[in-house]
Amino acid sequence: xxxxxxxTAGSVDxxxxxxxxxxxxxxxxxxxxxxxxxxxxxxxxxxxYTNLALLTDxxxxxxxxxxxxxxxxxxxxxxxxxxxxxxxxGHVQYTRNMVTGASTADLALILVDARHxxxxxxxxxxxxxxxxxxxxxxxxxxKMDLVDYDQLVFDRISExxxxxxxxxxxxxxxxxxxxALHGVNVTSHSPNMGxxxxxxxxxxxxxxxxxxxxxxxxxxxxxxxxxxxxxxAYHDYRGYAGTVAGGTFRPGDEVLVLPSGLTTTIAGIDLYxxxxxxxxxxxxxxxxxxxxxxxxxxxxICRPNNAPRATQEIEAMVCWFSERPMTVGGKYAIKHxxxxxxxxxxxLHYRMDVNxxxxxxxxxxxxxxxxxxxxxxxxxxxxxxEYRRNRTTGSFILIDEGTNETVGAGMILDT
Amino acid sequence: MTDTTISHLxxxxxxxxHIMREVAxxxxxxxxxxxxxxDSALMLKLAEKAFWPARIPFPLMHVDTGHNFPEVLDxxxxxxxxxxxxxxVASVQKSIDEGRVHEETxxxxxxxxxxxxxxxxxxxxxxxxxxxxxxxxDEDKARAKERVFSFxxxxxxxxxxxxRPELWSLYNARHRKGEHIRVFPISNWTEMDVWQYIERxxxxxxxxxxxxxxxxxxxxxxxxxxxxxxxxxxxxxLEELTVRFRTVGDATCTGAVxxxxxxxxAIILEVAASRITxxxxxxADDKFNEAAMEDRKxxxxx
Ligand SMILES: Nc1nc2c(ncn2[C@@H]2O[C@H](COP(=O)(O)OP(=O)(O)O)[C@@H](O)[C@H]2O)c(=O)[nH]1
Ligand SMILES: [Mg+2]
Numbered sequence: 216x217x218x219x220x221x222x223t224a225g226s227v228d229x230x231x232x233x234x235x236x237x238x239x240x241x242x243x244x245x246x247x248x249x250x251x252x253x254x255x256x257x258x259x260x261x262x263x264y265t266n267l268a269l270l271t272d273x274x275x276x277x278x279x280x281x282x283x284x285x286x287x288x289x290x291x292x293x294x295x296x297x298x299x300x301x302x303x304x305g306h307v308q309y310t311r312n313m314v315t316g317a318s319t320a321d322l323a324l325i326l327v328d329a330r331h332x333x334x335x336x337x338x339x340x341x342x343x344x345x346x347x348x349x350x351x352x353x354x355x356x357x358k359m360d361l362v363d364y365d366q367l368v369f370d371r372i373s374e375x376x377x378x379x380x381x382x383x384x385x386x387x388x389x390x391x392x393x394x395a396l397h398g399v400n401v402t403s404h405s406p407n408m409g410x411x412x413x414x415x416x417x418x419x420x421x422x423x424x425x426x427x428x429x430x431x432x433x434x435x436x437x438x439x440x441x442x443x444x445x446x447x448a449y450h451d452y453r454g455y456a457g458t459v460a461g462g463t464f465r466p467g468d469e470v471l472v473l474p475s476g477l478t479t480t481i482a483g484i485d486l487y488x489x490x491x492x493x494x495x496x497x498x499x500x501x502x503x504x505x506x507x508x509x510x511x512x513x514x515x516i517c518r519p520n521n522a523p524r525a526t527q528e529i530e531a532m533v534c535w536f537s538e539r540p541m542t543v544g545g546k547y548a549i550k551h552x553x554x555x556x557x558x559x560x561x562x563l564h565y566r567m568d569v570n571x572x573x574x575x576x577x578x579x580x581x582x583x584x585x586x587x588x589x590x591x592x593x594x595x596x597x598x599x600x601e602y603r604r605n606r607t608t609g610s611f612i613l614i615d616e617g618t619n620e621t622v623g624a625g626m627i628l629d630t
Numbered sequence: 631m632t633d634t635t636i637s638h639l640x641x642x643x644x645x646x647x648h649i650m651r652e653v654a655x656x657x658x659x660x661x662x663x664x665x666x667x668x669d670s671a672l673m674l675k676l677a678e679k680a681f682w683p684a685r686i687p688f689p690l691m692h693v694d695t696g697h698n699f700p701e702v703l704d705x706x707x708x709x710x711x712x713x714x715x716x717x718x719v720a721s722v723q724k725s726i727d728e729g730r731v732h733e734e735t736x737x738x739x740x741x742x743x744x745x746x747x748x749x750x751x752x753x754x755x756x757x758x759x760x761x762x763x764x765x766x767x768d769e770d771k772a773r774a775k776e777r778v779f780s781f782x783x784x785x786x787x788x789x790x791x792x793x794r795p796e797l798w799s800l801y802n803a804r805h806r807k808g809e810h811i812r813v814f815p816i817s818n819w820t821e822m823d824v825w826q827y828i829e830r831x832x833x834x835x836x837x838x839x840x841x842x843x844x845x846x847x848x849x850x851x852x853x854x855x856x857x858x859x860x861x862x863x864x865x866x867x868l869e870e871l872t873v874r875f876r877t878v879g880d881a882t883c884t885g886a887v888x889x890x891x892x893x894x895x896a897i898i899l900e901v902a903a904s905r906i907t908x909x910x911x912x913x914a915d916d917k918f919n920e921a922a923m924e925d926r927k928x929x930x931x932x
Contacts, residue, residue, distance in 0.1 A: 290768045485682070619804035
């Protein structure tokens with residue numbers, strides 16, 4: 216069974232929580248005691264119907280304010296796939312959570328309210344999905360029941376969005392008209408929308424092809440941990456443990472190790488006593504190499520004719536998460552793959568307005584939830600690829616060295 | 631062309647191993663919470679895999695309420711010995727004896743809540759800076775929002791409104807002295823995934839996970855086992871049934887379910903057909919109110 220991770224986004228009250236509740240309920244992931252508890256709470260609050268959003272709105276502050284304030288992860292499975300949902304909040308001030316949810320998502324599901332159509336938030340979330348290289352985007356036009364299931368409304372919204380999204384870097388765009396509240400086109404079709412002959416949302420999630428989304432071309436393995444058993448049985452064992460970040464590795468392959476620049480061949484690939492004939496993303500394995508060369512955490516194993524760029528100068532799109540703005544001249548700790556270093560902000564070229572996609576070149580800072588193009592100088596070389604080509608070797612986080620907070624996330628650009 | 635599809639169990643395993651290796655590389659004194667329950671048995675297996683053929687590079691710790699099922703203690707000690715991994719036992723009884731916590735009174739008293747203090751004291755005493763827990767996000771709504779690397783301040787508290795953003799597989803391990811990080815390597819596993827993996831990998835579990843005959847009685851809609859730690863109330867009656875446990879914890883508040891399932895395979899079929907969540911069926915302490923878990927987590931619970 217394959218796994219699909221998707222992030223949901225939309226403005227407050229567009230019906231994200233209800234839609235997720237519906238997906239879980241209709242795919243029989245909701246248990247009696249959970250449903251009972253939600254029904255009881257709905258009655259206590261005087262609602263006319265069971266508020267499925269209560270299934271997902273977890274923290275007390277959320278229930279009290281009736282809003283979703285933090286990314287919540289949800290799980291369900293059908294016989295075809297296991298799904299991990301990152302349910303991300305709609306409030307402007309919590310945009311950072313959408314970035315978080317999208318960072319690991321294969322697909323983004325963006326909701327709009329059929330009565331309001333595409334709004335600022337929907338555009339912002341689509342831009343974020345595109346910047347984070349989420350390859351598949353589904354625009355769910357929700358609350359179709361409130362517009363009499365009118366095809367014209369759906370067509371108008373889809374057309375408008377398709378035209379606007381042409382500017383974005385999204386390979387696969389799908390539109391589905393739904394009513395989360397009444398369960399229309401979520402897991403089954405309904406005569407109310409006889410004119411719609413596309414897949415239901417669940418059918419699309421089960422079948423969308425994600426096999427080619429991983430990078431299986433550029434072999435990359437950041438060394439995470441060196442395994443030296445120091446035991447009699449494995450006296451001379453030395454293995455380089457890590458998660459394959461790109462391409463495939465096979466025993467006998469010639470490999471290049473950075474930063475040393477030395478080459479050797481793969482003697483074996485281990486996973487708990489089993490010798491693998493091949494390793495690819497996202498497997499976690501241990502490589503044994505033919506020659507004894509000095510390798511430690513933070514080094515990169517790749518191929519002699521296909522190596523990432525080793526550089527101390529990085530151009531990136533950075534999203535800022537902190538109340539304390541990012542300023543030119545600021546210094547931060549940086550974590551990229553398994554390598555940690557320090558980074559100096561040399562320049563902020565522009566701040567991007569995610570609604571108009573226009574660039575503001577006069578801004579001296581990036582503040583909470585803003586994004587911009589940044590030049591960084593790093594204290595030691597990092598081994599990087601363009602983010603669009605590799606989400607692992609192309610991403611990094613910035614950490615405030617005073618508070619230890621994660622203050623920014625970056626997607627590396629090609630230069 | 632070769633098939634490049636990765637199954638969900640392989641993807642989950644790879645992610646958990648990645649997390650464990652990050653912790654081993656970035657912290658000075660990690661520890662793995664090992665209760666002998668199935669989630670900690672899974673964590674232990676993943677830790678074995680992550681560092682093979684080397685030993686697991688951190689100790690295990692059991693927060694012992696003193697209200698144990700003997701089968702679970704046997705299992706705990708045997709597994710630690712087999713792996714040659716040191717086991718720290720942090721005792722709630724000791725916390726009570728030393729006056730750090732006060733035992734609840736009454737027939738329905740449990741020690742579950744007292745564990746937080748014992749756990750935090752042990753973390754401080756041993757100087758642990760990373761603590762692996764077997765919490766899963768599918769267990770309840772507060773957990774669903776928790777990070778994989780979950781920061782705790784120097785009082786051991788979790789602040790759900792002020793969590794560090796967590797992106798890609800880049801985990802922020804930074805903390806000051808006295809603070810620590812709770813790490814949840816099996817965050818993304820569901821109960822079903824856990825059982826499927828246990829079956830696939832033939833992971834051994836304490837025998838109480840499988841169907842056996844036992845003296846039980848009904849309380850608050852649950853089947854509790856007769857042990858030395860609980861007294862029957864006047865209206866409660868003992869009966870002998872074929873049961874198994876879905877979690878193992880404090881014997882005073884861990885319920886059994888009636889089941890004939892004697893293998894992981896049979897349990898998977900039951901889980902698939904099950905209509906009540908793991909916690910709802912078997913943990914009395916989470917039932918008290920909707921926000922029970924969130925409150926306990928803030929105090930430093932697992
Ligand atoms: N009529 C109608 N109402 C809906 C639909 N989906 C959600 N709602 C309602 O819209 C409100 C906000 O939904 P919620 O799921 O909390 O939105 P969120 O803020 O995006 O998570 C609730 O009152 C829902 O019952 C729908 O398809 N039709
Ligand atoms: Mg919501």
